[in-house]
Amino acid sequence: MIIPIYQADAFTEELYGGNPAAICPLAEWLPAPQMQKIAAENNLAETAFFIPQGNDFELRWFTPELEIDLCGHATLATAHILFTELGYDRDVIHFHTLKAGTLSVHRNGDKYMLDFPARAPEAAQTPTGLIEAIGGNPVAVLRSRDYFLVYEKEADVVALTPDYSALSKIDSIGFIATAPGDNSDFVSRFFAPSAGINEDPVTGSAHCNLIPYWADRLGKENMHAYQVSARRGELWCQFKGDRVLMSGRAVTYLKGEIYV
Template identity: 55%
Template structure:
């Protein structure tokens, strides 16, 4: 079987930045074991599999080790592929998901805006094993949603964290660390070694928790954000009731075929 494959750098307008995602369009779902093996072979943070569903699309996301419930950058990459190659010029793209409900992506010129569910966190304690794995001081505040979010005072503290990924993987936790930015409203990093992602370059789904926190703290619905991984990524964010808008650019890196 020959399957098309696209690799797209998401949340950036430059190659070799942002978060690379693989997108595999299908005519029918493959067995989960095969999709997982393809994701492992691609060895990117996420591989998205998309399937036409009438005028809309179904989407599933796999890390090299597991299927996950929600992914921002691979959804953005999928919308980019649909709008540029599969349904050229599409301005509104709707995805059905297994867990996260309907997701909408709107193309605004060369920027794509993701309409995702808000996932505000609740105040939480940070386990000692997590702090030890991060090699970080206790944060002034922490919140738990799908991910555990640690809030620091300065961007420099976020940039300085050097996790022990093997130890962090054993905690089973997915970790967001965040702080106010200098030339953006907030910065963040994201770690998920328990599902095969040591540090994710740019994590759209983490902003489902970041945006509600920072919108409330800063008292404004529109925010700019930067994920300060080595590759880095820029996001434009908006709080809208129980939803968040997460916008960014994307760039095509690779187009080819998979033989399975």
């Protein structure tokens, strides 16, 4: 069987920036173990698979280790490929997902705007070893799906050098580190070693937590954010109550075929 494959860098306008994702269009679903093997072979933070559903699409995401419940950058990358490579000619794409409901991506000039569920973090007990594993001196520890650590300033987040082996032993898919930005409203980094991703370059799902937190703290609905990984990503964010909007750009890196 031959399957088309694309790779795009999301939340960036520069090649080799943002977060790379693989995208595989399918006519029908492959068995989940086979999609997992393809994702492991690609060895990117996420590989997205989608099938048509009328004018909409069903969408699933796999890290090298597991199927994930929500992924922003691979959704943005999938929409980018549909718009630029596969002839999708409407302004809005609706993706139906297993656990995150219906997600929409709007084409807005040179950006794509994702409409995702808000997941405000709440106070949480700090698990044994978390602070030592991630480093620094967070001023607060919260949790939604992921542990959410708040630091005093951007430099604190940039300086983190986590112990990924120790982090992988803590019961959480991911770990968000965030602080006020020097040249933006807030910055963040995201670590998910148990999912096969030591550091994710730019993480849309984390902004489902970050946007409601910073909207409340800053008293702002519209915000500008950077994920300060080595590849760096840029997002324009809006808080809409039970939904969050995040916008970014994408660039295509490759297109080809895989044989399975």
